[in-house]
Amino acid sequence: MIDMRKIRKVYSTGRIEVEALRGIDLIIGENEFVAVMGPSGSGKSTLMNLIGCLDTPSSGEYFLEGQKVESLSPNELAEIRNKKVGFVFQNFNLLPYATAFENVEVPLIFGGVASRKRRKRAMEFLDRVGLGDRADHKPAELSGGEMQRVAIARALVNQPRLVLADEPTGNLDTGSGKEIINLFEELGKQGHTVVVITHDHGIAERTHRIIKLRDGMIVDGNGSG
Amino acid sequence: MQVVMYISQFLRDMRSQKLRTLLTLFGIIWGTAAVVLLMAIGKGIHAENQRQMHGLGEGIVILWGGRTSQPFEGFGKGRRIPLREEDAHLLKREIREMWGVSPEYSRWSTHMKYKDNAVTQNMVGIYPIFGEMRNIIPEMGGRFINRIDLEQKKRVVFIGDQLKKDLFGEEEAIGKYIIIDNVPFLVVGVLKEKEQDSSYSGRDENKAFVPASTFAAMYGYRYVNDMIFKPTDPRQTELVKEKVYQVLGKKYKFDPADKEALSMWDTTEMAKFLTYFFLAFRIFLVAIGTATLIVGGIGVSNIMHVVVEERTKEVGIKMSLGAKKAHVLLQFIFETFVITFVGGTVGFLFSVGVIKLFPVFGLEEYLGTPQITYTTALIAVGILGLVGLISGYFPARRAANLNPVQALKL
Ligand SMILES: Nc1ncnc2c1ncn2[C@@H]1O[C@H](COP(=O)(O)OP(=O)(O)OP(=O)(O)O)[C@@H](O)[C@H]1O
Numbered sequence: 154m155i156d157m158r159k160i161r162k163v164y165s166t167g168r169i170e171v172e173a174l175r176g177i178d179l180i181i182g183e184n185e186f187v188a189v190m191g192p193s194g195s196g197k198s199t200l201m202n203l204i205g206c207l208d209t210p211s212s213g214e215y216f217l218e219g220q221k222v223e224s225l226s227p228n229e230l231a232e233i234r235n236k237k238v239g240f241v242f243q244n245f246n247l248l249p250y251a252t253a254f255e256n257v258e259v260p261l262i263f264g265g266v267a268s269r270k271r272r273k274r275a276m277e278f279l280d281r282v283g284l285g286d287r288a289d290h291k292p293a294e295l296s297g298g299e300m301q302r303v304a305i306a307r308a309l310v311n312q313p314r315l316v317l318a319d320e321p322t323g324n325l326d327t328g329s330g331k332e333i334i335n336l337f338e339e340l341g342k343q344g345h346t347v348v349v350i351t352h353d354h355g356i357a358e359r360t361h362r363i364i365k366l367r368d369g370m371i372v373d374g375n376g377s378g
Numbered sequence: 379m380q381v382v383m384y385i386s387q388f389l390r391d392m393r394s395q396k397l398r399t400l401l402t403l404f405g406i407i408w409g410t411a412a413v414v415l416l417m418a419i420g421k422g423i424h425a426e427n428q429r430q431m432h433g434l435g436e437g438i439v440i441l442w443g444g445r446t447s448q449p450f451e452g453f454g455k456g457r458r459i460p461l462r463e464e465d466a467h468l469l470k471r472e473i474r475e476m477w478g479v480s481p482e483y484s485r486w487s488t489h490m491k492y493k494d495n496a497v498t499q500n501m502v503g504i505y506p507i508f509g510e511m512r513n514i515i516p517e518m519g520g521r522f523i524n525r526i527d528l529e530q531k532k533r534v535v536f537i538g539d540q541l542k543k544d545l546f547g548e549e550e551a552i553g554k555y556i557i558i559d560n561v562p563f564l565v566v567g568v569l570k571e572k573e574q575d576s577s578y579s580g581r582d583e584n585k586a587f588v589p590a591s592t593f594a595a596m597y598g599y600r601y602v603n604d605m606i607f608k609p610t611d612p613r614q615t616e617l618v619k620e621k622v623y624q625v626l627g628k629k630y631k632f633d634p635a636d637k638e639a640l641s642m643w644d645t646t647e648m649a650k651f652l653t654y655f656f657l658a659f660r661i662f663l664v665a666i667g668t669a670t671l672i673v674g675g676i677g678v679s680n681i682m683h684v685v686v687e688e689r690t691k692e693v694g695i696k697m698s699l700g701a702k703k704a705h706v707l708l709q710f711i712f713e714t715f716v717i718t719f720v721g722g723t724v725g726f727l728f729s730v731g732v733i734k735l736f737p738v739f740g741l742e743e744y745l746g747t748p749q750i751t752y753t754t755a756l757i758a759v760g761i762l763g764l765v766g767l768i769s770g771y772f773p774a775r776r777a778a779n780l781n782p783v784q785a786l787k788l
């Protein structure tokens with residue numbers, strides 16, 4: 154599913170250059186449920202953004218389902234983000250003025266799904282995360298856990314093979330966090346490849362494999378799951 | 379399909395941005411309405427003025443006999459110079475640049491009667507060309523005095539529209555006889571109603587026009603009241619006026635430099651003044667209009683700019699969910715288009731409404747009827763829309779060119 158070779162990512166802000174990733178070799182197979190752990194600033198988010206094609210590496214090679222990502226055009230990358238990857242952010246990143254239902258619809262709109270099918274599918278996925286009765290609520294009218302569930306429904310609505318979550322429970326209390334992780338676990342069982350960044354060992358224990366990062370390098374967990 | 383998608387997205391975004399949408403709309407409405415109204419009123423004033431000038435006749439000079447102010451070739455000063463009908467022929471013959479001359483006999487208290495209706499009005503004796511010079515247009519079914527009338531001293535009369543009403547009421551006048559100072563005259567034409575603001579001897583609507591020959595024979599006048607003439611080229615008016623002094627000075631023995639020997643009213647001077655006046659007025663309006671558009675444009679552009687900056691995160695979210703660059707840009711262009719279209723339409727309709735209401739203000743007499751020019755409206759809306767588009771397009775493109783992570787972090 155994911156095959157990264159010698160991936161480096163350098164941020165240059167003015168004069169200072171930060172090497173966020175320093176040669177990552179990483180293979181994640183189909184149907185794996187993987188946790189990424191590491192101290193703050195170790196490059197977890199950077200790695201996740203590269204995996205999800207939200208950003209491009211400074212050097213190295215990345216194959217996603219055998220496709221060489223570096224050689225893709227911006228539009229092809231947009232297609233991948235739309236169809237192959239579902240991304241869940243720590244801060245949800247919902248459109249504030251749109252209802253829960255409309256938020257879930259967005260990827261379907263960019264995927265060109267016809268309106269009737271789109272509405273049906275958006276509703277179905279809201280139901281799946283248990284928010285069918287909150288469809289008309291705006292993000293501001295939802296709890297943190299509910300917002301994250303909307304974000305998950307949105308990430309899943311195009312049925313991507315790969316689901317990525319960057320500290321999905323970071324802004325949630327333990328109770329809501331647990332529900333969210335249950336959802337991811339279920340997704341893993343349903344055949345999605347799931348990668349979750351977390352600081353929570355309890356959560357990490359429930360995954361198949363824990364990848365540990367430190368200073369932009371993988372220090373543990375790159376062996377066989 | 380695509381379109382419906384964009385519309386639904388757009389409406390959704392509008393909801394999120396009520397204030398800026400309203401502000402942008404207001405900017406465009408105000409800009410459009412202000413420019414359209416300004417131009418409409420300007421055009422109305424000009425047209426009204428031209429129409430009134432038209433009533434008197436364009437480019438004509440009215441000539442009266444005067445009184446000498448200098449002794450000349452043995453004659454003392456203060457001698458009266460009355461004009462005769464044949465002077466018209468003389469002027470036409472001697473001055474190459476002369477397009478037409480008509481004498482005008484005039485009799486103020488002329489009794490006119492039809493059945494039981496009697497009025498006392500001004501009657502003038504003229505040449506056919508008088509009608510052309512003075513824009514005297516007959517109503518359907520009638521005609522002005524013609525050459526045969528003149529040559530055969532026919533007892534025919536052309537009457538002003540008000541005079542026709544006074545004598546005939548609603549009755550048909552053409553082909554009927556009216557009694558003018560006890561002599562029957564055949565009515566051959568009625569003046570088509572016209573606007574006439576300036577006059578030198580009462581308005582045409584109240585007058586009766588007969589052939590100069592008939593007039594002279596009937597009353598035995600030796601002198602005409604005045605003459606009107608028109609140069610072939612309005613730019614040669616000064617030259618022609620000069621030549622009139624020379625020709626008549628030679629005949630009546632006065633110094634051509636003695637301006638008081640004749641008196642002239644050169645309507646082209648007024649026309650010239652008005653042309654410059656309206657040119658200045660136009661420039662003024664265009665300046666105000668441009669200023670309005672600039673202010674409106676700056677408003678629109680600021681709002682659009684702020685919007686895109688504010689919405690970079692939103693662009694990032696959408697791109698992370700699979701939006702392509704084209705999606706982001708198209709949505710933006712579509713938004714600008716809809717706002718411009720709605721704003722422009724509302725602004726235009728508002729202007730139309732104001733102009734419909736215009737008679738309520740009772741200013742028509744001075745300002746005329748404002749006339750909307752669609753091109754003005756289109757240009758105004760177009761400029762504002764373009765400003766909005768440009769000021770929004772480039773920031774939007776910048777946002778769309780970022781990768782999603784960068785856009786999300788901004
Ligand atoms: N846009 C950026 N510009 C410059 N430096 C950046 C940028 N994004 C991240 N970095 C730097 O790269 C390094 C890795 O950041 P990253 O966000 O991947 O860490 P992280 O492991 O996700 O940390 P956390 O657990 O706090 O989320 C950090 O030193 C960070 O300061």
Ligand SMILES: [Mg+2]
Binds near residue numbers: 199
């Ligand atoms: Mg992070």
